[in-house]
Structure formats: C-alpha cells, structure tokens
Amino acid sequence: MTDIENILARVDANFPSSLATLFELVRIPSISTDPAYQGHCRKAAEFLAHYLAGFGFDASVRDTTGHPMVVAHHAGHSPDCPHVLFYGHYDVQPVDPLNLWSHDPFEPAIREAENGDKIITGRGTSDDKGQLLTFIEAVRALKETNGGLPVRITMLFEGEEESGSPSLRPFLEANRQELKADFAMVCDTGMWDAQTPAICASLRGLVGEEITIKAASRDLHSGGYGGVAANPLHVLSDILAGLHDETGAVTLPGFYDGVDETPTDIKAVWDALEKSQSSFLSDIGLSTPSGEKGRSILELLWARPTAEINGMSGGYTGKGFKTVIAAEAMAKVSFRLVGRQDPQKIRESFRAYVRSKLPVDCRVEFQAEGASPAIQLAYDSPLLAKAKAALSQEWPKPAIVTGGGGSIPIVGDFQTMLGMESLLVGFSLDDDCVHSPNEKYNLPSFHKGIRSWVRILAAVSDENGPGSI
Structure with missing residues (x-):
C-alpha cells in the first residue's frame, strides 16, 4: 500500500x-x-x-x-x-x-x-x-x-x-x-x-407508549359527581408520579436488567468534558440535573436509561374554566434504553405496572409507539x-x-x-x-x-x- x-x-x-x-x-x-x-x-x-x-x-x-x-x-x-x-x-x-x-x-x-x-x-x-x-x-x-x-x-x-x-x-x-x-x-x-x-x-434505544385511562361513560359535572366518581386524571397522575422514586430511579420491576456501570476510565473522561461545558443546563434556564442522584450529566445522557412523560391531556383545556370530571385521560410516555435492556420486556413491565395501579371502575388502553434496542x-x-x-x-x-x-x-x-x-x-x-x-x-x-x-x-x-x- x-x-x-x-x-x-x-x-x-x-x-x-x-x-x-x-x-x-x-x-x-x-x-x-x-x-x-x-x-x-x-x-x-x-x-x-x-x-x-x-x-x-x-x-x-x-x-x-x-x-x-x-x-x-x-x-x-x-x-x-x-x-x-x-x-x-x-x-x-x-x-x-x-x-x-x-x-x-x-x-x-x-x-x-x-x-x-x-x-x-x-x-x-x-x-x-x-x-x-x-x-x-x-x-x-x-x-x-x-x-x-x-x-x-x-x-x-x-x-x-x-x-x-x-x-x-x-x-x-x-x-x-x-x-x-x-x-x-x-x-x-x-x-x-x-x-x-x-x-x-x-x-440509547427507545420504547414509546400511549396510555388512555377511562372511567365514566361521559364527562361529569364536578359539582354533581366530585368526590364520588373516579377521576381518570387523578388516576393517571398517580400512575405517572410513581414511575420514579425519591432518588430519581425508575421503579418498574426489572427495568435495570441489562444496565451495566460505565467503566471508571470512561467516566473520568466524561467528567473532565462536563467541567469544560458547565453551561449545558444554564443555557436553557436550568441549574440542577433531575435524573438519578449521584450521576454526572453526561453519564445520565449517554449511559443511563430514562422514563419521560412527553405529553398529557384530558378534560377541559381551553380558555376559561369548566368544572368537569373527564371521562378519560391520556399520556404519551417514552423510555430511553441502554446496554442490554429488552424493549419488549420494558413495555410489558410498564403495562403490568399501569394495570396494577388501576382502581375499580377504571380501564386502560395501550398503543405501542415503536421500540428499538x-x-x-x-x-x-x-x-x-x-x-x-x-x-x-x-x-x-x-x-x-x-x-x-x-x-x-x-x-x-x-x-x-x-x-x-x-x-x-x-x-x-x-x-x-x-x-x-x-x-x-x-x-x-x-x-x-x-x-x-x-x-x-x-x-x-x-x-x-x-x-x-
């Protein structure tokens, strides 16, 4: 040559x-x-x-x-x-x-x-x-x-x-x-x-899910049914709030299966890079990482999995005010995956978790939105x-x-x-x-x-x- x-x-x-x-x-x-x-x-x-x-x-x-x-x-x-x-x-x-x-x-x-x-x-x-x-x-x-x-x-x-x-x-x-x-x-x-x-x-891989929680057969007047009828927005909020614990870790059973720790020498390089890019969060008007405690920003971005709520809707969201209990509430949730996490197992774990949190009179529908390792x-x-x-x-x-x-x-x-x-x-x-x-x-x-x-x-x-x- x-x-x-x-x-x-x-x-x-x-x-x-x-x-x-x-x-x-x-x-x-x-x-x-x-x-x-x-x-x-x-x-x-x-x-x-x-x-x-x-x-x-x-x-x-x-x-x-x-x-x-x-x-x-x-x-x-x-x-x-x-x-x-x-x-x-x-x-x-x-x-x-x-x-x-x-x-x-x-x-x-x-x-x-x-x-x-x-x-x-x-x-x-x-x-x-x-x-x-x-x-x-x-x-x-x-x-x-x-x-x-x-x-x-x-x-x-x-x-x-x-x-x-x-x-x-x-x-x-x-x-x-x-x-x-x-x-x-x-x-x-x-x-x-x-x-x-x-x-x-x-x-990172990706799993997307759209979930819809349904309860009453129609939207209800909150004065006539408040405190009595199941409220899908309350149920959905409780489910989504439970996806993380107080340390920022995702609570789904088996979620961290296949997630390895980043080698020490690689993390040391990333830590040095992060120090040279101290404006990462301040550039967008933030100051403190919100993910797993004790992890650097670059490790959170490049080597750790996530659960994120990408959108929620339900009830009345227009101008003014309407005292209504919605018949259904919807959320779009995505999971970023790392290592050997199995997208299908993550989806199944999430759906099982949601079902386990459903009260009487509520039902759920799921729509898969793609999955890749x-x-x-x-x-x-x-x-x-x-x-x-x-x-x-x-x-x-x-x-x-x-x-x-x-x-x-x-x-x-x-x-x-x-x-x-x-x-x-x-x-x-x-x-x-x-x-x-x-x-x-x-x-x-x-x-x-x-x-x-x-x-x-x-x-x-x-x-x-x-x-x-």
Whole structure:
C-alpha cells in the first residue's frame, strides 16, 4: 500500500473538486417529506450512483415504495480483507421558514462566520450530504493513489432518513445477504468541539407508549359527581408520579436488567468534558440535573436509561374554566434504553405496572409507539481503538469516546438484522443548525473529515482477514 501521506496529499489536491461535488449535490433540493420534491430525490440518488461509478464502483439506483436507495460495491485488495458497509442519507429537511435564511438554502457558498471560521452554507451541507461525501472523497483519493482499496466497501445511501425511513427496513430485509458486512460505518454524528473528534460508542434505544385511562361513560359535572366518581386524571397522575422514586430511579420491576456501570476510565473522561461545558443546563434556564442522584450529566445522557412523560391531556383545556370530571385521560410516555435492556420486556413491565395501579371502575388502553434496542460498541473493541488512534493523528486534540442520548434506528437494524456493529464517526458541530435555517458545515470539518476517513480505513485494513478488527 502506498504511504498514507501520499493519499492525504491526494485528498488535499482533490479538495477543490470535492467542494465542487458537494456544491452540486447540495443544489439538488432532495426534501423527502414533501411529495413535490420526489423528482429531486431521485435526481440526488442518480447523481451519487453516477459519481461512484466514475471511479470504479458497481453503483445502482434501487427503487422502493418510496424514494430510491443507492447501493454501490467495490472489491478490496484481497479476497479476505475486511468488508465495510458505509451508510448515509441524501435527503434533507424542509427549509421552512424560508424568511429566516440569510442566503438561498440550495445555493451553497463558502462564507465567513461571525467568529471568523470558514463555513459552507446550505441545506444538507452538514446533515448529511457533506458528511457522506467525506467518506466518498476519502475512498476516491485511496483509489486514485493506489489503484485499489484496502478494504471491500459497500455503500448504502437512503432518501427517507428525514421522513422516518419507511422503506429502509423492508429494503434491508430483502437485500440482507448483499448488504451484510463485517461492520458498518456511519457518518451522521458530530465532534465534541471544533478541535476534538469523537466516536459515538453508544446510542440509547427507545420504547414509546400511549396510555388512555377511562372511567365514566361521559364527562361529569364536578359539582354533581366530585368526590364520588373516579377521576381518570387523578388516576393517571398517580400512575405517572410513581414511575420514579425519591432518588430519581425508575421503579418498574426489572427495568435495570441489562444496565451495566460505565467503566471508571470512561467516566473520568466524561467528567473532565462536563467541567469544560458547565453551561449545558444554564443555557436553557436550568441549574440542577433531575435524573438519578449521584450521576454526572453526561453519564445520565449517554449511559443511563430514562422514563419521560412527553405529553398529557384530558378534560377541559381551553380558555376559561369548566368544572368537569373527564371521562378519560391520556399520556404519551417514552423510555430511553441502554446496554442490554429488552424493549419488549420494558413495555410489558410498564403495562403490568399501569394495570396494577388501576382502581375499580377504571380501564386502560395501550398503543405501542415503536421500540428499538440500545446500541453499545464495546469500550475495549479493537475497532474502536484503531479508529480513535487514527482520528487522533489528524486533529489537534485526541479523539474521545462519547455516547448518544438519542436513537438512530438504522444502527439498531444493522445490529439486529445484519448482525453488524457500527462505528459512528461524524464531523458536524453543535452550531451547524441542522434541521434549522442557515445550516452550515465548517470548511475544516469537511476537509479534515475526508483525511480522517483515509486514516481510519488504513487503520482497519488488517492483514488478518474479516472480523479481525
């Protein structure tokens, strides 16, 4: 393999054309949620397939019941080299409200931010067109320098990530054998700060439930029935209040089964990071963490499960006042999961708990609102160690291992459907305004992101064959 510095030099030489490619892709308004942009979504897919074919990939646009997928394959330098599946999405969020943009969202440009940073502006620059192109451009530089690739690569780009990915799971199921690889790589996360790259080693899973408590056959006059008739709002409030104890822990039986303690060395890094970000709560007008007592903010966000009430309704909520006892009350509740928590067992435990708290004359209805397990890349994974070392060579500060408080369902599908771990490395920043007006991507994030993937791919291209990483 050619010395990595030669490949990085190719990245640098290619950078003007890499920018031109990003600009061309961003100019395509591939808004997946709006049917009016259906043709633009297909145009973006065709653009990517054509571009990949231009430097040796077997690339095709695959139809689905929604927007098309892009699938591309390239052999590695040897039959037994590792096989990587890279995932990204070419669709973008709507740009409304348009009047809040300081520039045309689909006419990208390099501008100077207020702090002096060079930025690339436009919808999709950070989420996810710029991010997926960091990987593509790294592969192009490898191919142009060496004539081949150190790993076997499959790329999968979808066009519905911003609208719920309705076609993705059926597509994975139908193409399971074609898409299965040794591990997946995803570039849809971010850095800790502009100088510090990050690998997201965990994502919380999710269980959603809508519950409705019903009692009387109709709303009742509180003067005629108050103190006598069961009040669903009282019952619901009591049930929800009992989800946590005085320490902030969730009370559901078996809730913490499969939840491991975070390694001490990882917690020490997180504690140091937290001290450098002391404004996390004050920025939103708060001061004290409300979760489990004795846990740091980052540990609560990245490594602990939650039970949250997302909405409640019942009775009269309009203007003025109405003395009524509601016939029913509803709440939406979500659980963020970590480690090996079983989504189905959490759902069953919650429903059993609710039923155990129902008084006479009350009944309950449940509606499931999705479920996905947590994702955890082992902290001692060789893959994680190699990627961390590679990133640390490229950026001013050493790479850190973080967690994700949210969920990325595709990563769970890679694990459950294809049996693959995922390496989540991204180069976006908190101020990139993804999903908001004036989305941007820092110019160094794009450039050094490409260089970073070159280093990572070189690091994982062991001579010991698939699975050795």
